[in-house]
Amino acid sequence: MDIKKLRQGSLIKISPRENEEGYLAIQEIQKDNIIGEMLVPRQGYHFRIKFYEIIPIPLNEKWLSKAGFTQDETDKNLWKDPHQQLDFFFSEKDKKFKDAGVLIGKVQIEFVHDLQNGYLFLTGKELNITV
Known part of the structure; x- marks a missing residue:
């Protein structure tokens, strides 16, 4: 780590x-x-x-939900941002933030702390996670 x-x-x-x-x-x-x-x-x-x-806590659908993201009804790989600023694409191939339909960055987000850091960097807001 x-x-x-x-x-x-x-x-x-x-x-x-x-x-x-x-x-x-x-x-x-x-x-x-x-x-x-x-x-x-x-x-x-x-x-x-x-x-x-x-x-490190591996990022999975359970942790996306705990972070307030909600799964899109039509695209099960797309998770909607709790603050309507930035979505997250979660599949076996890609685990990245998505903005205006485009995946952001080259690095996969593998752990919960990476999700927190990326969200803060891209939005300027903390991502509150309920354990």
Whole structure:
């Protein structure tokens, strides 16, 4: 996992030494660890985690839905933006933002934190995800 792609607010999965897997929202990235807030299973719990304990969350239809995107009724690969600014095309071949019918960018969006980063970069707005 490329730690440089993470930022404050990025959503990640963790598997810490205590073996309690969960989802974490990053609050601070330090030299060799991350401080974050647990969202599931113990909401509000704050702790420090090493980089090697981070697991990126693979992007799938469930996570698009949690981010507020809704699946188009006629094109099942097209997911509509909750703010009507930018849609997302999700298929085995392509996982990219779509604007005015055109896929944006050359890089596939594989993880939830990539979706968050891309949305912020392209719209200037945070993408709120309900875990």
